[in-house]
Amino acid sequence: MKPILFVTATAKEMKAALGGVCELPRLEQGRPVEFMFGDRPGLLLVTGIGVINTSFALGRVLAGNDVGVVVLAGIAGTFNPERFPLCSACVVRKEIWPEYGLKKDGQVDPKGLGFSLAEIDGNPVWNEVELVSGKSLFESGLDRFEKLPEAVSLTVSGVTATAEGAAAYRNDYAADLENMEGFAAAYVCALVGVELCQVRTVSNLVGSRDSDDWDLRGALAELGRACSVLVR
Secondary structure, eight states, X not given: OOOEEEEESSHHHHHHHHTXXXXXXXXXXXXXXXXXXXXXXXXXXXXXXHHHHHHHHHHHHXXXXXXXXXXXXXXXXXXXXXXXXXXOEEEEEEEEOTTSSEEETXXXXXXXXXXXXXXXXXXXXXXXXXXXXXXXXXXXXXXXXXXXXXXXXXXXXXXXXXXXXXXXXXXXXXXSEEESSHHHHHHHHHHHTXXXXXXXXXXXXXXXXXXXXXXXXXXXXXXXXXHGGGTO
């Protein structure tokens, strides 16, 4: 079976995801390191935060390594606290990049420029990419994530800090989560033909800076509970 490439934006997320049940090798941004997921070989990669770091680091590693599947893990904000409350875990089934396209009157039309990001298998990619979820997790050897609820996530370069901005995003895209790397990872994987599974835990309510709406420590702990099954 081909190796797993396990990816996080930060070393803190990597240590939270896997470090609670095993010793991790030295982590350095952009540099893949070998790691064993039980009896399955793998690589660990800390990309750095955001779409630029993620695209560059992940693209470079995939160009030089033949991997079977990529797992992206990290924290995210929630637009939908009823279904995805603080410290809950989920699998992202679709990533949306709301910043791509023609921006007019507060709306962004991904087809407004007339240029798609790419064509994959004859289909244009505008601002959405589907990820591995549901029954496809079994085929990818990631069936341990199959019981997690599925979410739709937005990828942004600037974290939404107002309730008005959060409401607009939720209404326009019917999104559950907000993160800073997911679309970049999904797009890179789609281009090279490698499946991506994304696991997120909720650290905050999107649009709020109130400390009562944040639980970073709890989200990181839940990330460990969700992801450590890969090495047990």
